[in-house]
Amino acid sequence: xxxxxxxxxxxxxLRGYNMPHARFCFLHFQNAAAGRHLVAQLLGSIxxxxxxxxxxxxxxxxxxxxxxxxxxxxxxxxxxxSFPDEFQQGMKDRASILGDIGKNSPEHWDALWRGxxxxxxxxxxxxxxxxxxxxxxxxxxxxxATGNIHLLGSQDAAALVIDGKLSTKEHFGYTDGFGNPDxxxxxxxxxxxxxxxxxDGTWAPLAxxxxxxxxxxxxxxxxxxxxxxxxxxxxxxxxxxxxxxxVGTFRAFLDEWGARYGAGDAAAKEKLASKFIGRWQDGTxxxxxxxxxxxxxxxxxxxxxDFKFGNDLSGSRCPxxxxxxxxxxxxxxxxxxxxxDRRRITRRGMPYGxxxxxxxxxxxxxxxxxxxxxxxxxxxxxxxxxxEFVQQQWISYGNDAHLGNEKDLLLxxxxxxxxFSIQGDTNPANPPLFCANLPNFVELRGGxxxxxxxxxxxxxxxxxxxxxx
Amino acid sequence: xxxxxxxxxxxxxxxxxxxxxxxxISHDLQIRDYLATLPTDExxxxxxxxxxxxxxxxxxxxxxxxxxxxxEEHLASKYLVxxxxxxxxxxxxxxxxxxxxxxxxxxxxxxxxxxxxxxxFDKLLAYMKACQIPTTFFFAAxxxxxxxxxxLALQTQRAVAEFITTxxxxxxxxxxxxxxxxxxxxxxxxxxxxxxxxxxxVIKTGGHNE
Amino acid sequence: xxxxxxxxxxxxxxxxxxPWKTWILRVIFFLLWHIKSKQQxxxxxxxxxFARWVIIPRNRFPSLSSGQKQETLTYDxxxxxxxxxxxxxxYIDAFSAVLSTGLxxxxxxxxxxxxxVPVTGFKEYIARIQFDTDYYYTxxxxxxxxxxxxxxxxxxxxxxxxxxxxxxxxEQFQAAYLQFLLAVQTHxxxxxxxxAVF
Numbered sequence: 001x002x003x004x005x006x007x008x009x010x011x012x013x014l015r016g017y018n019m020p021h022a023r024f025c026f027l028h029f030q031n032a033a034a035g036r037h038l039v040a041q042l043l044g045s046i047x048x049x050x051x052x053x054x055x056x057x058x059x060x061x062x063x064x065x066x067x068x069x070x071x072x073x074x075x076x077x078x079x080x081x082s083f084p085d086e087f088q089q090g091m092k093d094r095a096s097i098l099g100d101i102g103k104n105s106p107e108h109w110d111a112l113w114r115g116x117x118x119x120x121x122x123x124x125x126x127x128x129x130x131x132x133x134x135x136x137x138x139x140x141x142x143x144x145a146t147g148n149i150h151l152l153g154s155q156d157a158a159a160l161v162i163d164g165k166l167s168t169k170e171h172f173g174y175t176d177g178f179g180n181p182d183x184x185x186x187x188x189x190x191x192x193x194x195x196x197x198x199x200d201g202t203w204a205p206l207a208x209x210x211x212x213x214x215x216x217x218x219x220x221x222x223x224x225x226x227x228x229x230x231x232x233x234x235x236x237x238x239x240x241x242x243x244x245x246x247v248g249t250f251r252a253f254l255d256e257w258g259a260r261y262g263a264g265d266a267a268a269k270e271k272l273a274s275k276f277i278g279r280w281q282d283g284t285x286x287x288x289x290x291x292x293x294x295x296x297x298x299x300x301x302x303x304x305x306d307f308k309f310g311n312d313l314s315g316s317r318c319p320x321x322x323x324x325x326x327x328x329x330x331x332x333x334x335x336x337x338x339x340x341d342r343r344r345i346t347r348r349g350m351p352y353g354x355x356x357x358x359x360x361x362x363x364x365x366x367x368x369x370x371x372x373x374x375x376x377x378x379x380x381x382x383x384x385x386x387x388e389f390v391q392q393q394w395i396s397y398g399n400d401a402h403l404g405n406e407k408d409l410l411l412x413x414x415x416x417x418x419x420f421s422i423q424g425d426t427n428p429a430n431p432p433l434f435c436a437n438l439p440n441f442v443e444l445r446g447g448x449x450x451x452x453x454x455x456x457x458x459x460x461x462x463x464x465x466x467x468x469x
Numbered sequence: 470x471x472x473x474x475x476x477x478x479x480x481x482x483x484x485x486x487x488x489x490x491x492x493x494i495s496h497d498l499q500i501r502d503y504l505a506t507l508p509t510d511e512x513x514x515x516x517x518x519x520x521x522x523x524x525x526x527x528x529x530x531x532x533x534x535x536x537x538x539x540x541e542e543h544l545a546s547k548y549l550v551x552x553x554x555x556x557x558x559x560x561x562x563x564x565x566x567x568x569x570x571x572x573x574x575x576x577x578x579x580x581x582x583x584x585x586x587x588x589x590f591d592k593l594l595a596y597m598k599a600c601q602i603p604t605t606f607f608f609a610a611x612x613x614x615x616x617x618x619x620x621l622a623l624q625t626q627r628a629v630a631e632f633i634t635t636x637x638x639x640x641x642x643x644x645x646x647x648x649x650x651x652x653x654x655x656x657x658x659x660x661x662x663x664x665x666x667x668x669x670x671v672i673k674t675g676g677h678n679e
Numbered sequence: 680x681x682x683x684x685x686x687x688x689x690x691x692x693x694x695x696x697x698p699w700k701t702w703i704l705r706v707i708f709f710l711l712w713h714i715k716s717k718q719q720x721x722x723x724x725x726x727x728x729f730a731r732w733v734i735i736p737r738n739r740f741p742s743l744s745s746g747q748k749q750e751t752l753t754y755d756x757x758x759x760x761x762x763x764x765x766x767x768x769x770y771i772d773a774f775s776a777v778l779s780t781g782l783x784x785x786x787x788x789x790x791x792x793x794x795x796v797p798v799t800g801f802k803e804y805i806a807r808i809q810f811d812t813d814y815y816y817t818x819x820x821x822x823x824x825x826x827x828x829x830x831x832x833x834x835x836x837x838x839x840x841x842x843x844x845x846x847x848x849x850e851q852f853q854a855a856y857l858q859f860l861l862a863v864q865t866h867x868x869x870x871x872x873x874x875a876v877f
Contacts, residue, residue, distance in 0.1 A: 086877075094877075096875040097874075097875045097877045099874070218776075219772075219775065219776070219796070219797050219798045219799075220796060220797050221797035221798070221799055224799075260637060260638055313865070314861075314864070314865060315864070315865055320865055334723050335720075335723070335776075335777045338776045338777045339773055339776060339777065341776075342772065342776070384768075384877065385768070385772070388877065389769070392874050392875070392877070393765070393766075393769070393874065396874065397874050398868050399686075399726070399764060399765065399823045399825055399826070399868075400726075400765075402725075402825045402829060402865060402866070402868065403868035404823075404825075404826050404829070404867075404868020404869045404870055404871070405868060405869045405870065405871040405872070406868045406869060417669060417670075417869075418869065419630065419634050419867075419869070421864060421865075421867055421868070423864045423865060424860075424861070424864070425861065426857065426861070432860045432861065432864045433637065434630070434633055434634040434637065434867070436634045436635070471712055477729075479729065479731050481731065481733050481758075481760070483735070483740060483741050484741065484743075485740075485741055485742070485743055485747055488747075488748070500813070501680070501813050504680075504813040504814035505680060505813070505814075507814055509681075509684050509814070509815060509816055510820070513816045515816040515818075516816070516818070521816065521818060522728075522729070522817070522818050523687065523689075523728060523729055523762050523816065523817045523818070524815075524816045525689050525691075525760070525812050525813075525814060525815045525816070526812075526813050526814040527691055527810065527811070527812050527813050527814075528813055529691075529693070529810060532693055532695065532752075532754075532756060533693055533694075533695075533807065533808050533810070535694065535695065535789075535790050535791040535804075535807065535808065536791055539695060539754075539790035539791055540753070542695075542751075542752055542753060542754065544740070544750060544752075545747075545748035545749060545750050545751065546740070546747055546748060546750070548740070548741075550691070550758075552731075552760045554729045554762070581743075582743040582744050582746070582747050583743030583744045583747075596743070599741060599743060600741045600743070602733050602735055602739070602741075602758075603733070604731050604732075604733055605704075605705065605708050605731075605732045605733055605734045606708040606711060606712060606731060606732045607729075607730075607731045608718065608721055608727060608729065608730040608731065609728075609729050610722070610725070610727060610728050610729070610824040610827075610828070611728075611824070611827055611828060611831070614827075614831060616818045618831075618834075619818070619819060619822075619827050619830065619831070620818065620819060621834070622827070622830035622831045622833065622834040623819060623821075623822055623826070623827065623830045623870055625830065625833055625834045625837060626826075626829065626830035626833040626834070626866070626867065626870070627869065627870065629833050629837055629863065629867065630867040630869065633860065633863075633867070640849075641849035641850060641852060641853035641856075642849040644849075644852070644853070644856065645844060645847070645849050645852040645853075645856075648840075648841075648844060648852070648856070649841075649844055649845060652837070652841045652844070663818040663819070664816060664817065664818055664819075664820065665820075666820075666821055666871075667821060667870060
């Protein structure tokens with residue numbers, strides 16, 4: 001591929017900022033002129049993908065639009081209808097496809113997501129709470145000066161602090177943020193296990209077009225994208241999902257089944273927790289180290305994502321239904337991973353809500369009802385082929401993994417009678433276990449699909465220069 | 470000819486549909502109408518006649534023009550495509566349909582040219598033979614199991630999963646006793662209905678955790 | 680009218696072929712049928728329950744009575760009937776990604792076949808040559824090909840355990856039961872409703 005122009009791509013697309021504080025602001029445009037004016041005012045402040053070789057900035061700013069937002073900005077009809085169907089529909093209308101049913105269905109979402117249409121997502125990431133507030137104050141000033149822009153609400157997120165240090169853990173206790181794919185031209189250093197599997201067993205970056213519009217994808221063609229080409233190129237689609245975590249339910253479930261697993265002691269409980277997702281809570285992949293966590297693996301980028309499942313088809317090391325195996329089956333389906341390469345997504349998640357205080361015991365109901373969880377954000381060139389496919393076929397269903405209707409334990413919306421299979425072997429410390437009476441550990445509280453345009457496209461939108469052909 | 474793969478038969482028929490310009494509703498549309506009303510679940514005619522794994526009926530009203538530089542051509546007749554995957558060869562399979570669902574055969578095929586009716590099995594067989602197109606290549610994922618065997622296996626799978634889940638950590642002697650009871654109860658269960666949903670929790674043995 | 684019943688999708692496709700090419704295709708199918716190893720990819724793909732190709736020579740459309748008009752076709756036709764699990768897009772994406780050589784070998788003799796890679800042109804071609812199913816029945820709508828294979832494995836393992844169980848001591852049974860669990864532990868996925876179509 002030709003060299004990527006990182007200054008034209010929003011930085012949020014090309015890298016996880018690794019900043020501990022974030023605020024996601026949701027805007028409504030009263031009219032197109034106000035929307036365009038706002039974009040024009042923000043344009044110079046948008047963080048691009050340019051490398052931070054001279055140190056991180058204090059804060060970042062990024063922007064993305066829902067389909068309703070692009071409609072409110074009065075893009076030409078020929079452009080609007082060239083966006084993919086699922087983006088035009090928005091996430092609410094895809095609920096049955098995504099398995100967002102029961103408590104997860106849109107009528108139960110937070111008020112923010114049930115009120116006036118959300119047109120734009122403006123994200124601030126910052127190194128400190130002070131710099132976050134400073135950037136937010138600037139944004140607010142621009143919003144007020146522009147007029148006819150409503151800040152409908154905002155969502156704060158922050159890295160959890162463990163033993164006084166910033167962590168990449170979420171509230172259940174798992175370490176997150178290992179599994180993002182490498183893309184050609186996007187990453188300076190590639191990491192084994194992160195891209196696509198080659199026939200010789202090594203790994204290579206995925207085609208750029210799996211992440212960015214305007215570049216060849218893994219099928220050897222340009223991804224489906226709106227016209228004109230220049231509006232789409234260097235842009236991508238984002239999924240935003242506010243996932244509430246029922247920490248009390250999770251702990252009670254782990255206590256109950258941990259007591260019935262292996263020796264039933266604390267070590268068995270810890271091992272069982274690792275079987276749910278495929279990593280020990282410190283992040284060690286159980287495929288590589290099934291008996292105990294190994295910090296040396298976690299610390300080594302050449303090892304912490306370099307594993308395959310082809311020699312573990314029985315699932316006795318990493319269960320067939322474990323989270324990391326579902327979302328990135330690697331070689332588990334054969335064909336050198338060819339059935340997987342076009343189903344990868346880039347995640348930019350962050351925890352939100354108060355950290356569970358380990359020193360004061362809390363009852364499960366209070367732990368559950370506290371507003372905390374993960375802001376799940378995912379980037380991909382095709383919402384339907386990548387995110388929706390993974391969410392429906394691999395999280396909420398199991399046929400590709402030969403698991404029938406079994407769902408992801410933590411992310412699935414469970415119905416009565418469902419179970420979760422943990423394969424084992426003859427080792428008494430690694431027995432098979434079939435968990436039943438599955439509660440819902442995670443609840444969807446809101447979200448939508450967004451288009452994250454390039455800097456060029458933002459300028460075109462701001463100046464009303466989108467020419468549909 | 471590969472109309473057979475292991476123990477499974479793949480039968481394909483193209484039955485020319487009557488062309489009667491005096492009719493207010495043409496025969497092909499009458500077939501479509503009738504098929505649209507037929508249940509596709511355990512009340513399906515194919516569920517009532519044993520031995521059908523998968524079957525489809527399709528009105529093929531023309532061939533498809535793929536565009537330049539291919540040339541355009543059309544069928545003189547419309548055809549009813551009957552494509553079925555069965556446990557028996559044509560005579561045996563047709564016999565089960567003939568015995569179980571003659572009214573449906575009549576309702577569909579009476580719109581077809583040369584259809585002899587269901588009064589005489591041999592005539593019907595001769596007609597279906599005349600409409601049969603040999604399969605060129607036939608793939609079957611499972612080719613050594615009958616419909617009944619598969620339905621029973623699916624019932625077993627569900628019951629076994631339930632038994633295992635509810636009998637974890639049980640003392641060996643009790644587990645053995647309950648397993649034998651379970652197995653006996655499973656053996657006495659009837660085969661689930663073809664085409665429908667499997668019943669849940671049909672065996673109540675001891676166990677815990679539910 | 681629906682191409683879908685439970686977890687199964689019925690695809691019908693028809694493509695015209697110049698008659699001289701039909702013979703090449705027949706030879707290819709003959710070889711594919713007799714060299715079972717060539718079918719391995721189709722088996723490994725694991726979401727096709729049944730599939731078949733039927734060549735109808737231009738002069739072999741059934742003619743049942745003298746009153747029926749004679750067909751005057753110049754092409755032979757290749758009919759394809761597939762019963763697969765999963766979505767239409769998933770099915771074609773997978774075919775294009777891992778079986779493109781095989782697909783091209785089968786369909787390149789058809790008029791206007793664009794090749795199975797890249798996938799968008801291939802999908803457009805399939806959408807054009809596909810015709811819809813009026814009536815679709817499956818004996819096990821809640822099960823995929825994988826589900827039925829798994830169920831037969833469970834059935835076999837259960838029968839093995841049951842034939843030994845009555846004569847065993849509880850300790851022997853416990854050991855046999857563990858072996859049984861290990862034999863079935865990846866084959867117990869529940870059957871049920873299919874995901875929403877998209």
